[in-house]
Amino acid sequence: MYVAVKGGERAIENAHAWLAEERRGNTDIAELSIAQIREQLSLAVNRVMAEGSLYDPDLAALAIKQARGDLIEAIFLIRAYRTTLPRFGASEPVDTGIMACDRRISATFKDLPGGQVLGPTFDYTHRLLDFKLAADGEVPKAPSRDAETGTVPHVTEFLNREGLIEEAPHDDTPPPDLTREPLEMPADRALRLQALTRADEGFTLGLAYSTQRGYGRNHAFVGELRIGSVPVEMDIPELGFAVEIGEVILTECETVNQFTGSKTKPPQFTRGYGLVFGQTERKAISMALVDRALRWEELGEDNVGAPAQDAEFVLYHADNIQATGFLEHIKLPHYVDFQSELELVRKLRREAGALQVQEAAE
Amino acid sequence: MTEYNFAYLDEQTKRMIRRAILKGLAIPGYQVPFASREMPMPYGWGTGGVQVSAAVLTPKDTFKVIDQGADDTTNAVSIRTFFQRTAGVATTTATSDATVIQTRHRIPEEPLHEGQILVYQVPIPEPLRFLEPRESETRKMHSLEEYGLMHVKLYEDISRHGHIATSYAYPVKVEGRYVMDPSPIPKFDNPKLGDMAAIQLFGAGREQRIYALPPYTQVVSLDFEDHPFEASKADHPCGMCGATDSYLDELIIDDAGGRMFVCSDTDYCEARQATGHKGKDAA
Amino acid sequence: MQANTLSGGFADPATQSAHAFRSVMEAMARPGTIQDIEGAAPPAPLSPAMGAVLLTLCDTETPIYLAGDMDCEAARAWLAFHTGAPFVGPAQCMFAVGKWDALAPLAVYPIGTSEYPDRSATLIVECSELAAGATLTGPGIKDQATLSLPEVEAFQANRTQFPLGLDFIFTCGERLAALPRSTEVSRSSSEAIAQVGAS
Numbered sequence: 001m002y003v004a005v006k007g008g009e010r011a012i013e014n015a016h017a018w019l020a021e022e023r024r025g026n027t028d029i030a031e032l033s034i035a036q037i038r039e040q041l042s043l044a045v046n047r048v049m050a051e052g053s054l055y056d057p058d059l060a061a062l063a064i065k066q067a068r069g070d071l072i073e074a075i076f077l078i079r080a081y082r083t084t085l086p087r088f089g090a091s092e093p094v095d096t097g098i099m100a101c102d103r104r105i106s107a108t109f110k111d112l113p114g115g116q117v118l119g120p121t122f123d124y125t126h127r128l129l130d131f132k133l134a135a136d137g138e139v140p141k142a143p144s145r146d147a148e149t150g151t152v153p154h155v156t157e158f159l160n161r162e163g164l165i166e167e168a169p170h171d172d173t174p175p176p177d178l179t180r181e182p183l184e185m186p187a188d189r190a191l192r193l194q195a196l197t198r199a200d201e202g203f204t205l206g207l208a209y210s211t212q213r214g215y216g217r218n219h220a221f222v223g224e225l226r227i228g229s230v231p232v233e234m235d236i237p238e239l240g241f242a243v244e245i246g247e248v249i250l251t252e253c254e255t256v257n258q259f260t261g262s263k264t265k266p267p268q269f270t271r272g273y274g275l276v277f278g279q280t281e282r283k284a285i286s287m288a289l290v291d292r293a294l295r296w297e298e299l300g301e302d303n304v305g306a307p308a309q310d311a312e313f314v315l316y317h318a319d320n321i322q323a324t325g326f327l328e329h330i331k332l333p334h335y336v337d338f339q340s341e342l343e344l345v346r347k348l349r350r351e352a353g354a355l356q357v358q359e360a361a362e
Numbered sequence: 363m364t365e366y367n368f369a370y371l372d373e374q375t376k377r378m379i380r381r382a383i384l385k386g387l388a389i390p391g392y393q394v395p396f397a398s399r400e401m402p403m404p405y406g407w408g409t410g411g412v413q414v415s416a417a418v419l420t421p422k423d424t425f426k427v428i429d430q431g432a433d434d435t436t437n438a439v440s441i442r443t444f445f446q447r448t449a450g451v452a453t454t455t456a457t458s459d460a461t462v463i464q465t466r467h468r469i470p471e472e473p474l475h476e477g478q479i480l481v482y483q484v485p486i487p488e489p490l491r492f493l494e495p496r497e498s499e500t501r502k503m504h505s506l507e508e509y510g511l512m513h514v515k516l517y518e519d520i521s522r523h524g525h526i527a528t529s530y531a532y533p534v535k536v537e538g539r540y541v542m543d544p545s546p547i548p549k550f551d552n553p554k555l556g557d558m559a560a561i562q563l564f565g566a567g568r569e570q571r572i573y574a575l576p577p578y579t580q581v582v583s584l585d586f587e588d589h590p591f592e593a594s595k596a597d598h599p600c601g602m603c604g605a606t607d608s609y610l611d612e613l614i615i616d617d618a619g620g621r622m623f624v625c626s627d628t629d630y631c632e633a634r635q636a637t638g639h640k641g642k643d644a645a
Numbered sequence: 646m647q648a649n650t651l652s653g654g655f656a657d658p659a660t661q662s663a664h665a666f667r668s669v670m671e672a673m674a675r676p677g678t679i680q681d682i683e684g685a686a687p688p689a690p691l692s693p694a695m696g697a698v699l700l701t702l703c704d705t706e707t708p709i710y711l712a713g714d715m716d717c718e719a720a721r722a723w724l725a726f727h728t729g730a731p732f733v734g735p736a737q738c739m740f741a742v743g744k745w746d747a748l749a750p751l752a753v754y755p756i757g758t759s760e761y762p763d764r765s766a767t768l769i770v771e772c773s774e775l776a777a778g779a780t781l782t783g784p785g786i787k788d789q790a791t792l793s794l795p796e797v798e799a800f801q802a803n804r805t806q807f808p809l810g811l812d813f814i815f816t817c818g819e820r821l822a823a824l825p826r827s828t829e830v831s832r833s834s835s836e837a838i839a840q841v842g843a844s
Contacts, residue, residue, distance in 0.1 A: 008439040079400035086372060180706075182395035182570040185498045312496055322568045325405025326485070332407065332437050336430045336467045336626055339612055340529035340548040343596055348523050368659035377704055380666050381739075384702075385763035387673045388812045388825035390784045394763045418670065420663040505759035537784055537827065539808060559787075561674045576674040576785035576827075 023068050037061035046249075046278025047071055051320065052078030053179065053198045055248050055277055072200075072320050079321050082179075090174075092233045092242050096252045096275070097151050101228035103279075106155045108221045108256055114152040119227060120279075155224040156254050156271065165256060165269040185312055192294055192311060196287045197276050199318035207293075207308040208286035216293045216306030219258035220272060227251045227279050251276050253284040257292050260299050270299055290314065369416040369449040375399055379417035379572070383563060386574035391536030392504070393487050393571040401567065408441055409567030411464045411483035415445065418479055418563070419462055424452045426460035431468035431609065431626030438466070457629050467530075469551040471608045471630040474560035476577065482545040484566040487573065489533040489543040509541050512584065520589055529594075534581045541584070542573065549583065550595045550609045556581035598623040601643030603634035650722040653686035655700055665701040669814065672823035677781045677790025679822045688719040690771070694816035695742065696723075698769055703740060705729040710738035713747025715771070741768045745795035751803070754811055762808040765826075770795070772817045783828040791833060792822055800830040 024031065038045055038061040048060040052075045060078060067073035103119025106112055118124075159165040175190035183195070196204060211217055229249045233242040253274040261267030272292030274284035293308035303309055317323060367373065382396040401409040419425065425445055429438040433455040441464060442453050454460050457470040464481040474480060486492075490500045493511045503509070512533060519527040526532075532549035534556075536542050544555055545564060555562070555575065562575040575581065585591035596610045601622040608630055610623040622643050625631035635644065655661040661684040668680040687696030703709060709730045711720060720742075724730055735741060735753045748768055757765035778793030779800075792815075794800060803810045803826055810826030824830075 008434045008436045009443075012436055012439060012443075076400070076404070080402040083375075083399040083401065084366060084370070084372065086374075179397070179399075181397050184395065185496075312498065316497070321400060322405045325407060325409070326568055327406070328404060329406030329485070332466075333430050333435055334467070334546075335611055336548055336609070337530040337546050339596065339610070339626075340550065340594070342612065343594055344525070344527065344529040347594075348525065348527075351524060368663070373658055373662065374704055374706075376662070376666075377702060378706070380670075381702055381707070382763070383670060384673050384767070384812070385765075387670070387785070388827060389762050389808050390827060392762060392808060395761075418663075418667065420667055421660055422664075501760045561670070574674075576825075578787045579784040 023066070032065060034058055034061045034065060037064050043279060044069075044071060044074075046280050047201060047283070048074045048078055050277040050280050050283060051075045051198050051200065052082065054078050054082045072324050076321050076324070089234060091245070092235060094230045094232060094248070094250070096226065096230055096250065097154060099152060099226055099228040099230045099250070099252070100147060101152055101226050102249075103227040103281075104152060104224070105226075106222070106224045108155060108223050109158075112155060112158070114148070152226070154254065156256065159223075159256065159269065163266075163268065166260075166271060168271060183315060185315075187311055187315055189291070189295065189298075192315065193273065193275070193287075193291060195315045195318060196274070196290055199287070200320035200323070201280075201283045201286070203318050203320070203323075204283060204286040204290055207314060208289035211289050211293045211306065211308045216296070216304055216309045217258075218270075218272070218289070218292045220255040220289050220292060221257070222285060223254045223256040225251070225253045225281055225285065227281065249278050251278065251280045251284040253281070253288045255285075255288040255292060260301070270295070366448050368421070369419050369445070370402070371399065371413065371416045375413075376417045379413055382572045383414065383417060383574060386563070386572050387561070387576050389540075390575055390579050391534075391540030391542040391573060393566075393573045395570055396572050398567045398570040403440065403444070405568035406485060407437060408464070408466060408483040410565030410569075410572070411466070411481050411567075412441060412444070412565075413567055414481045414563050414565035414572060415462060415464050416449070418481070419445065419449050419451055421450060423461045424454050424459055425449075426454050426457065426463045427465075428463065428468060428470070428627075428629075429466040430611070431470075432628040434628065455629050456633075457627075467546050467548075468609070468626060469547055469554045471605075471625070471627045472633075473554075474558060476559045478560035480558075480560050480562045482547075482562065482564045484543065484545045484564050484569075484571070486531075487543055487564065487566040487569050487571040489531075489541050504540060507539065509535075512541060513586075516584060517586065520586070526585070526589060526591075532591075533584050535584060536575065537580050538582075542581075544581075548595070548609055549591075550593045552581075552583045552591070553593050596623050599641060600625045600631060600634075601641040603631045603639045603644070604641040605631070605634055605639070649688045649719070650726050653688065653696065653723065654727040655684050655697075658700075661697075662701045665697045668821065669698060669701060669823070672814065672821055673785075673812070673825055675785045675790075676783065676824050676828045677786060677792040677822065679775050679792075679820050681819060682816075682821050683819050687723050690714055690717070691720055691723070691742075692771055692816050693819045694821045695769060695771055698814055698816060698821065699724060699730075699740070699742070700727055702767075703728040703730045705731070707739045708733040708737055710735045710741040710743075710766075712741060712743025715743045715747070735766075738766050741766055742771075743768075744771050751799055751811060756806055756809040756811060759809065762810075765809065765811060767812045767814060769814045769816060772815045775815060775817045775820055775822050778833060780831045780833045781824070781828050782831075785825070786828070792824065794824070794830065797830055797832055800824060800828070804829055 038057050044064055045057050045060045048063055049055050063074035063077040101117055104117045156165055178194045229247045231244045231247045234245050235242045255272035257270045257272055259267040259269050272288035274287030276284045290308050294311050296303055296309050307313055382394045386394045401412055427438040427442040429435040445451055457472045462479045466483045488500050490503055493515055494500050516526050530548045531543055531546040532552055534542050534544055557578050559577055564573045583591040599606045602624050608625045611626045613622050615622055665682050665684055668682040672680045682694045682697045685693050685696030685700050707730050709732055754766040776793045777791040779797050781790040807826055812826055813824040815822045
């Protein structure tokens, strides 16, 4: 006799309990604290803040803990939480020119005002597993000096003085808000940058890499990459002036790309731009390359059909929360639709079979 | 239940969704863009339906959720629990007692009545999407009422298979104007879309679209004179309740591949069994 | 700021606006039906129904046009406090508020674009009565319905623009009705006879 499967409710509760147990792991091992994750897995925290579009290292660390280290799941937790937060207003645009830089490098000039600052980078480490780290995590104190104060000029400003790079005119138009208005095509650059800054790091990296390998090549040089903290100011209408409400760490990448020009217009380098929460330089560089590839139309270039040139393709598929949800939803039951396909295929097979019999008889 | 607002969403978000619903009702079958929010369940798992339900529910409602026609499938349970927690609404499995029904992939067998609202979860709201992947193009096609591509696709099916090879998410035309995706319901359910007494609302969260069918709206499944639309189902009675008019799931019941057919609408089947109807596989 | 500027909003916004929205939605989904709506106590000349509709649908993202004597200090202050909606002219509005004569001419309101017909204005019309009247057919209506309308021709002309066009909500006291652009409007037989008699 057939008994229908019941008890979805209990199955879900049990699955949740099991998940919580697995999350904790062996209870003989000390539990991770939020502070430990925040301090010692800070690049994971940065990625979750960037793609979660919410700057809060403690919440990001909590999300990573809750998600058992699955960063896309952690980003999802942050996004869902973000939905419930009331919006009090918008900050003034941040000024990366006054960034207190931890890292600041240029690939286009050997030296420049403000200097090259390597900062805490993996770049020149040998990727050898450090077994000492397994035994104990004590580190000698790094040498330090007083921080530079004042403005650190952007490399592109030097090029600009000679007219060697395209102008990026100042624009005070409030940008559209991707999180409050549905994405609409064609998307202007402000909207594209907004989508890219919270786009999946892997997807953005793959697209950027594809432009380097010839799918919409745009010859990018890292004009400048800087990482550091900038103050965030907000206009308080009741006060009549802006006050500093905190600071955020940002990674900014400006690329200097292949030049355009014609007989009448002298050649000029072009720009790509990346700006991402936290220390996230792989993402920021990728973003700058993809931004540049998407600008083919305004720069009068050919659309060679490369994926990174296709704004609809890039913007509709770059969000890992949309992507992972839809991908994983095929785990949900689809037996009603499958049943209707079964019926159809059986019917078509019956008819095709009957036709063969008939043809054989003739 | 003080941490979250009634029905989870903040009031400003609900107003935005409510405005989109009203425009959807005013332009039946047209997909209204809306700024879908991240919900605490994944995109593709009913976030559009959940946002629409959150925008229409009142504390006085009685809420029912079905997935594949069943109240007890895991995702239906999960969504029902979500609204029990965040909106404190009463829930039911009885179709006729519900005032708001959220569904994935089915329309209940029992005809709905005035005062009810059926909320569909929609994965891909654009009926032309698999013929033309670009939103900028499909939007133009709707604006120009240019649906030739869809008819060509359906006709190619006929020339290849002898039939239209679409068995679910079968496209419909609404009030002679917009071609609409009815969500992945089996085409067996298509005839219920038109002339329905209840309000039908469709929510696609990831794709950021809401659309609607007011009650008693004319909805026609696309077809050809020589190949008229046909609502089909497995040609069996339900093994449990003996119904011959309901959509059936096929179950494999033993290692030898033995099969039985049971109503996909669990409430319909149980109600029939409770009134003494018995199928051949019933105990 | 006057006392009645601060009062008269929803005491419990989440549930009161949920109920109010259901009334508006039922009205828009079933043209010709008359729905009760409550919870708001705005200053005159806004009716309670008008106030509830505006509280339910409007905020800082929805420009409002106040027509005729609705454009007064009391209404502006109340709406500014409770919704934060910006006030604009008829060509930029998402919602227009007024008595029928003050709202004319209809040609100035946005009717949407062929790609985005939803980007059109909704006119909320304060009426002296809501009753039977013109004959309505179309989506949302089984066979036919009836509703008192300020005139017939304007709604017929609006229907010819479908899927573009304006949508209407009629408010009166604590009741409302609605007429989406999809509704076909004709004179009821009694009205038609009256007109023939008058000519």
